[in-house]
Amino acid sequence: MASLLLVFFCTSLHAEKQKITISLQDIEIHEVMKMLSQQQRMNIVLAEGVAGKVSINLYDMDLDDAIHSISWAAGFAVEKRNGNYFIVERGEVGKYSDSGITEIRSFKVQYTKLSEVESILKKHLSSYGKITALTDRKMLVVEDLPSFLEKIERLLAAIDTEPKQILIEAKVLEVTLSDRDSFGVDWTKFFTSQGGLGSFGTQGLSNPGSPGLLFQFVGPNLELALDALKERGRLRTLSAPKLLAMEGNTAEAVVGTRLGYRVTTTINLVTSESIEFLETGVILKVTPSVDQQGRILLDIHPEVSDGSVSDDGIPSKTTTQLSTRMLVPDGQTVFLGGLIKRNTSESREGVPILGDLPVLGAVFSNRSKSLVSTEIVVLITPKIVDFRQIEWLDKKLERASKDVEMLTMDELRAAKDINEVLDGNKPAEETASSANNGMWLLNQ
Known part of the structure; x- marks a missing residue:
C-alpha cells in the first residue's frame, strides 16, 4: 500500500497549542517524528527500540495531543520533560525525572570481583545507560537515568556484601x-x-x-x-x-x-x-x-x-x-x-x-x-569469626607461639560471648556462667 502523508498546521503563539490535521498510512514513526521536529523546530527523541509503521487520521488536533496519539497508535508512549518529547516503550513511562536526561555516578566495589559486578549491573541499565569499569580503582562509573541509578545502587548494596x-x-x-x-x-x-x-x-x-x-x-x-x-x-x-x-x-x-x-x-x-x-x-x-x-x-x-x-x-x-x-x-x-x-x-x-x-x-x-x-x-x-574476634585471635595466637599454648574452640565461643556483651545483647553474668574461659578479657 502506498504511503500517504498530509499535514496542515494552523499557527499559534504556543507551539504545543498549534492545531494539526494529518493523515498517515503505513508511515515509519521515526519519519513522522523527524518531519514534525523539523517543521516545528522542537526536540523529539526516540528511545532505542522505538520503530514501526503507523496509520492514523487526525483533524484539527493540538500538536501536543497529536504527538501522544501518533505514539500510542504505534505502540509507544510519550514522556515530556523541559519542553522536549521522549518517545519510549510503554513500560518505561514514569521513569524519567525533570532534572536532566541522564546523570553520572561512581560506585566503589569493595569485596566482589569488579568484572562480575559489571556483568550483573549491565543487565539492569536503561536503553540510555552505559557503564565503565576502572579496574585499578575497583570503581564503576555509571551514566543513566536517575531512577535507574537508584536501582543500580540498591543492586550493588545487595551484591557487594562483606564476606565472612x-x-x-x-x-x-x-x-x-x-x-x-x-x-x-x-x-x-x-x-x-x-x-x-x-x-x-x-x-x-x-x-x-x-x-x-x-x-x-x-x-x-x-x-x-x-x-x-x-x-x-x-x-x-x-x-x-x-x-x-x-x-x-x-x-x-x-x-x-x-x-x-x-x-x-x-x-x-x-x-x-x-x-x-x-x-x-x-x-x-x-x-x-x-x-x-x-x-x-x-x-x-x-x-x-x-x-x-x-x-x-x-x-x-x-x-x-x-x-x-x-x-x-x-x-x-x-x-x-x-x-x-x-x-x-x-x-x-x-x-x-x-x-x-x-x-x-x-x-x-x-x-x-x-x-x-x-x-x-x-x-x-x-568457625565463623568477625573482625573483633580476629583481632582477639591474633593476640591469642601470638601468645600461643611463645607459650606453646593451643587455641580451643571453647575459647572461640567465649570470644563470641564477649562480643555479645560488648554489643549489649547478652548480660555479663550469663557470659560468666557459660564461658568462664573468656571472662578475663572483660576485667582487663
Whole structure:
C-alpha cells in the first residue's frame, strides 16, 4: 500500500497549542517524528527500540495531543520533560525525572570481583545507560537515568556484601594399624546415637575401594580414642594448621619437602637440561562458604605423599588423598578417615661390629621386610569469626607461639560471648556462667 502523508498546521503563539490535521498510512514513526521536529523546530527523541509503521487520521488536533496519539497508535508512549518529547516503550513511562536526561555516578566495589559486578549491573541499565569499569580503582562509573541509578545502587548494596571470615582448625593424623585392624580402625564404635554424635556414611571418599568414614561429631569419645592410640605409640600428628580464610577462597597448608631432579629435553637436535621438583609431604586445601542459615559448606582436599629420587634420577611418588564436600554447622568438627596407606619397610638385625664386616657381615646379620599399614585421619573444625574476634585471635595466637599454648574452640565461643556483651545483647553474668574461659578479657 502506498504511503500517504498530509499535514496542515494552523499557527499559534504556543507551539504545543498549534492545531494539526494529518493523515498517515503505513508511515515509519521515526519519519513522522523527524518531519514534525523539523517543521516545528522542537526536540523529539526516540528511545532505542522505538520503530514501526503507523496509520492514523487526525483533524484539527493540538500538536501536543497529536504527538501522544501518533505514539500510542504505534505502540509507544510519550514522556515530556523541559519542553522536549521522549518517545519510549510503554513500560518505561514514569521513569524519567525533570532534572536532566541522564546523570553520572561512581560506585566503589569493595569485596566482589569488579568484572562480575559489571556483568550483573549491565543487565539492569536503561536503553540510555552505559557503564565503565576502572579496574585499578575497583570503581564503576555509571551514566543513566536517575531512577535507574537508584536501582543500580540498591543492586550493588545487595551484591557487594562483606564476606565472612572462617577460622579452620585442622589436624592431619597418621594411625599405625595392627594386624587386627589392618583394614582400618573401626571408628563406628566410638560414635553412637547417644549424646547427639551426628551421622556417618561413606560418601565423598576418593578411593571407594577402601573402607572409609565421613561424619560430624561432638563429645569426648573420639578424643579419648585418639589419646589412647597416642599413648600406645600408634598415633602421629602429620600437620596441625590453623587457617583463616574468606568464604569462597581456598586456604592451603603445606608441610613437606621438595626433591630436585634433572630433566633432559631435546628439540630439533638441541638438548637442554632443567631442574624440576617432586613435592611430597602433607597438603591440606579447604574452601569454605556460608549459607543463609549460617552453616558452613566445606570443599576439603587433604593429600599425604611420600617420594624419592633414585640414583638414576628417576622420581617416584605415592599419594593418599581424598576430595569431598560437606555442610557443617558452625563450630562443629568433621572427621574423615579410612584412607589406608601400605608401605614396605626393610629392617636389618645383626651382631654388633661383626654384622658390619664386609662380606662376612652377612653371616652375622639378618635382613627382613615387613608390610606397614597406616590410616590417614583428618579432623577439621570451621568457625565463623568477625573482625573483633580476629583481632582477639591474633593476640591469642601470638601468645600461643611463645607459650606453646593451643587455641580451643571453647575459647572461640567465649570470644563470641564477649562480643555479645560488648554489643549489649547478652548480660555479663550469663557470659560468666557459660564461658568462664573468656571472662578475663572483660576485667582487663
